[in-house]
Amino acid sequence: MNALGKWSIASLLMHLLTAVWCVLALVLVISVGLMAASPFIDLSGAELGIPVSFRIDASHPVAAPSLGIEAAQLRDARGTLIVSPRDGTDVVGPMLVVVGMLAFGLWVVGELRAVFRTLSDGRPFAAANAARIRRVAWAVMLCEPVRALVFYSAGSMAAAHFTSPGLRFEASPDFEVLAIVNGLILLVVAEVFRAGTRLDEEQSLTV
Amino acid sequence: MALRVKLDHLLLDRRLTLTELADRIGITIANLSVLKTNKARAIRFSTLEALCRELNCQPGDLVEWTPDDPA
Numbered sequence: 001m002n003a004l005g006k007w008s009i010a011s012l013l014m015h016l017l018t019a020v021w022c023v024l025a026l027v028l029v030i031s032v033g034l035m036a037a038s039p040f041i042d043l044s045g046a047e048l049g050i051p052v053s054f055r056i057d058a059s060h061p062v063a064a065p066s067l068g069i070e071a072a073q074l075r076d077a078r079g080t081l082i083v084s085p086r087d088g089t090d091v092v093g094p095m096l097v098v099v100g101m102l103a104f105g106l107w108v109v110g111e112l113r114a115v116f117r118t119l120s121d122g123r124p125f126a127a128a129n130a131a132r133i134r135r136v137a138w139a140v141m142l143c144e145p146v147r148a149l150v151f152y153s154a155g156s157m158a159a160a161h162f163t164s165p166g167l168r169f170e171a172s173p174d175f176e177v178l179a180i181v182n183g184l185i186l187l188v189v190a191e192v193f194r195a196g197t198r199l200d201e202e203q204s205l206t207v
Numbered sequence: 208m209a210l211r212v213k214l215d216h217l218l219l220d221r222r223l224t225l226t227e228l229a230d231r232i233g234i235t236i237a238n239l240s241v242l243k244t245n246k247a248r249a250i251r252f253s254t255l256e257a258l259c260r261e262l263n264c265q266p267g268d269l270v271e272w273t274p275d276d277p278a
Contacts, residue, residue: 205248207238 010119130194141183232257
């Protein structure tokens, strides 16, 4: 199977991205609708997930007697705190975050889909590709601090208000350095595409 | 651009059409048109040689350099 062109890996990925884009668009529309209607509809039975970090107290020892380990520590524990919203207004804030993330995801997938469309057409050095990849790279790098801030805010809220015997909720930024590295790699790839586009243009204008 | 290809003058002098010249040197009319309209970024030695051979001229007869207009 070829990497570029019709019936290639790029073509397969383009169709996959198209499917993901359609699903995201549908979920986004439903989310916006739900967000707009949430103050006015009965949300009994609905669940709201809050990303949290927590620590388990020493009163809950962790051990593996079969391995001869008598005391182990559980660190960097993360999970999702599921709560039932008191009323519709509780949902608006988190839904706004979800809608923002979905819109961002939709835009990124749209850009990637456009890049993969040119790859499946056998035109890897289409003029717009370098700019598209550069935009995605910056978006990935700028999105990470925002995501970390959202998680930190959720963790702070959980640490301030929720209690559980033996558990201590902590606010942790959960900053993924790898996302920044990925963004930097994408920036370099964008420059490679820009250089390739220039060479391709020169080649096409060489007689 | 400071370099100008004088293909149109040579074609007129030799009473040749772009299509005829393209056929003789074995490149596409589109490529020859790029050269004629001064849109080309580079010219291969093989193309230059074929042009000189078919038009019976020197490379200097094909390309003219003029200083850029400072304005």
